[in-house]
Amino acid sequence: NAGVTQTPKFRILKIGQSMTLQCTQDMNHNYMYWYRQDPGMGLKLIYYSVGAGITDKGEVPNGYNVSRSTTEDFPLRLELAAPSQTSVYFCASSYYSTYEQYFGPGTRLTVT
Amino acid sequence: DAKTTQPNSMESNEEEPVHLPCNHSTISGTDYIHWYRQLPSQGPEYVIHGLTSNVNNRMASLAIAEDRKSSTLILHRATLRDAAVYYCILRDLAGGSEKLVFGKGTKLTVNP
Numbered sequence: 432n433a434g435v436t437q438t439p440k441f442r443i444l445k446i447g448q449s450m451t452l453q454c455t456q457d458m459n460h461n462y463m464y465w466y467r468q469d470p471g472m473g474l475k476l477i478y479y480s481v482g483a484g485i486t487d488k489g490e491v492p493n494g495y496n497v498s499r500s501t502t503e504d505f506p507l508r509l510e511l512a513a514p515s516q517t518s519v520y521f522c523a524s525s526y527y528s529t530y531e532q533y534f535g536p537g538t539r540l541t542v543t
Numbered sequence: 544d545a546k547t548t549q550p551n552s553m554e555s556n557e558e559e560p561v562h563l564p565c566n567h568s569t570i571s572g573t574d575y576i577h578w579y580r581q582l583p584s585q586g587p588e589y590v591i592h593g594l595t596s597n598v599n600n601r602m603a604s605l606a607i608a609e610d611r612k613s614s615t616l617i618l619h620r621a622t623l624r625d626a627a628v629y630y631c632i633l634r635d636l637a638g639g640s641e642k643l644v645f646g647k648g649t650k651l652t653v654n655p
Contacts, residue, residue, distance in 0.1 A: 474587065
């Protein structure tokens with residue numbers, strides 16, 4: 432199993448540009464999550480999904496959108512990039528909410 | 544979510560045991576104690592979790608105080624690869640908590 436994979440690894444965006452961060456898991460997990468981590472800080476939850484077609488907001492959802500059309504994929508969309516969105520983004524998945532979460536390697540995003 | 548308190552940093556020597564403390568004085572009866580760690584430039588990885596009894600797995604041991612207001616993650620023989628930020632997280636699994644609430648964690652330095 433590849434586990435949780437994320438693309439791209441790095442990206443530089445200009446203010447106002449849009450992009451989609453890709454996340455795929457091959458463990459048949461029901462739950463998927465998007466977190467962001469600012470320098471020197473812990474992770475904060477952006478959005479999560481409990482299954483295909485169902486998503487919900489986390490702690491810091493503003494400026495982001497998600498969709499979950501399949502069990503495997505959970506893309507994160509940034510519509511109008513702002514410098515405050517400069518961060519490292521981690522995708523995670525778990526079989527159920529009470530189970531441990533498996534994290535991807537992260538996407539380092541810089542908005543200038 | 545109940546809050547946890549961890550030291551900002553700790554230092555250890557290679558091959559020696561490491562005891563990482565965590566205080567959670569407002570823990571509720573249905574809160575599980577989870578530990579994750581984050582190696583440099585990687586996503587977090589699950590280490591161990593427990594409710595009341597001490598727990599052991601291949602990575603570490605978790606010692607939980609009788610009143611559950613504190614716990615200790617024990618690495619029996621630290622290696623250089625154990626240098627990471629360790630997060631102690633409470634999860635209310637009775638409430639089906641979807642999110643992991645990350646604090647700043649404890650940065651563990653392992654000296655050769």
